[in-house]
Amino acid sequence: LRMKLLEECLKTSAGPCFVGLVGEKYGSIRVPGEVESAEFEMILDAAVEAGLDTHILEEWYCRDENAVPPAYYLKPKAQMLKNFQNSMESSSAAKTRNDKAWRNVSEEIKRIFRTAVLHLQEKGTMKSAEAKKFLCSALEDELDFALGKQTPAFLRKCVCYIRKISNFDRFAKLPEMARYMDIVVSADRVMRNQEAYERLLKVRDEFIPTVVAASNLRVYSSVTHCDMKLGYSQEVESNYVEGLCKQFYEDMVDIIQATVQQNFDTETDPLYDEILQHLSLCKSHAALHQSKTESLDYIQEYLLPSKGSRMNPLVVYGGPCTGKTVLLAEAARQVRRRV
Numbered sequence: 001l002r003m004k005l006l007e008e009c010l011k012t013s014a015g016p017c018f019v020g021l022v023g024e025k026y027g028s029i030r031v032p033g034e035v036e037s038a039e040f041e042m043i044l045d046a047a048v049e050a051g052l053d054t055h056i057l058e059e060w061y062c063r064d065e066n067a068v069p070p071a072y073y074l075k076p077k078a079q080m081l082k083n084f085q086n087s088m089e090s091s092s093a094a095k096t097r098n099d100k101a102w103r104n105v106s107e108e109i110k111r112i113f114r115t116a117v118l119h120l121q122e123k124g125t126m127k128s129a130e131a132k133k134f135l136c137s138a139l140e141d142e143l144d145f146a147l148g149k150q151t152p153a154f155l156r157k158c159v160c161y162i163r164k165i166s167n168f169d170r171f172a173k174l175p176e177m178a179r180y181m182d183i184v185v186s187a188d189r190v191m192r193n194q195e196a197y198e199r200l201l202k203v204r205d206e207f208i209p210t211v212v213a214a215s216n217l218r219v220y221s222s223v224t225h226c227d228m229k230l231g232y233s234q235e236v237e238s239n240y241v242e243g244l245c246k247q248f249y250e251d252m253v254d255i256i257q258a259t260v261q262q263n264f265d266t267e268t269d270p271l272y273d274e275i276l277q278h279l280s281l282c283k284s285h286a287a288l289h290q291s292k293t294e295s296l297d298y299i300q301e302y303l304l305p306s307k308g309s310r311m312n313p314l315v316v317y318g319g320p321c322t323g324k325t326v327l328l329a330e331a332a333r334q335v336r337r338r339v
Contacts (some may be wrong), residue, residue, distance in 0.1 A: 025180055026137050049119065162222070163222055
């Protein structure tokens with residue numbers, strides 16, 4: 001789903017269309033949501049050959065004969081996990097149980113895919129290019145998809161922020177460091193996951209510079225120094241986020257203005273067409289807004305003119321179908337009434 005959303009954004013956005021945030025964490029491999037039938041069955045056979053129990057794959061994936069070509073799809077969590085649909089409304093204990101159950105399932109699925117794919121690579125049955133999608137993290141997959149095969153003109157509408165943290169390894173044993181780096185536990189020792197780190201370096205220090213050398217991609221690289229006693233403290237984090245927000249704001253304004261200037265003829269300007277479509281969609285969604293909410297008040301307060309120039313972006317977040325678009329549409333409608 002993430003890749004489909006990204007593809008749609010890359011196709012339809014007339015202004016800024018991709019922002020990459022790269023730090024010290026590569027991330028784990030993804031649970032495949034869709035696998036072509038022939039490929040899935042080959043992986044299943046390899047897993048059995050490697051002595052793995054494949055029951056969980058057979059339980060969580062179903063074959064779709066209507067797909068072209070036929071494919072196996074991951075079943076919805078709501079279908080497979082007991083009480084998953086009601087976890088948001090039920091007790092926090094039920095939600096915790098569901099989250100734990102999914103973590104266990106997803107880790108086992110990833111382990112089977114990784115072992116089977118590496119086994120196929122060793123045998124020469126699966127090429128590295130085919131195996132990559134089963135062995136890379138979402139970070140590498142999305143950066144490669146968004147930046148790897150684009151024109152220089154397209155990359156001018158993208159921006160990437162790289163943040164490196166010095167003296168990081170010495171604080172790996174601190175529990176909160178798992179948020180910022182890939183760790184493994186070996187013999188009761190907590191240390192950096194070297195395999196994930198090496199893959200991160202290939203993406204961050206090799207792939208992105210290669211793209212920059214062949215295009216006008218905006219890339220900002222910064223180094224954050226840990227506090228010698230506290231490690232990556234909240235103060236260090238706050239200073240970095242403040243600087244990132246200011247740079248992000250300036251870049252978005254700059255890219256939008258450059259796009260508008262380049263397509264000044266509104267009769268053929270795709271950005272102008274996109275604005276008109278958003279205005280129409282905004283009117284439709286605003287009609288669905290039923291009640292005044294605290295979130296709406298917060299947005300209105302953010303949009304009100306302030307004495308100083310506001311540089312920090314406002315982030316509206318929430319799960320699928322929770323009303324984010326309707327909320328923003330109503331906020332936009334009220335702003336227009338005040339202007």
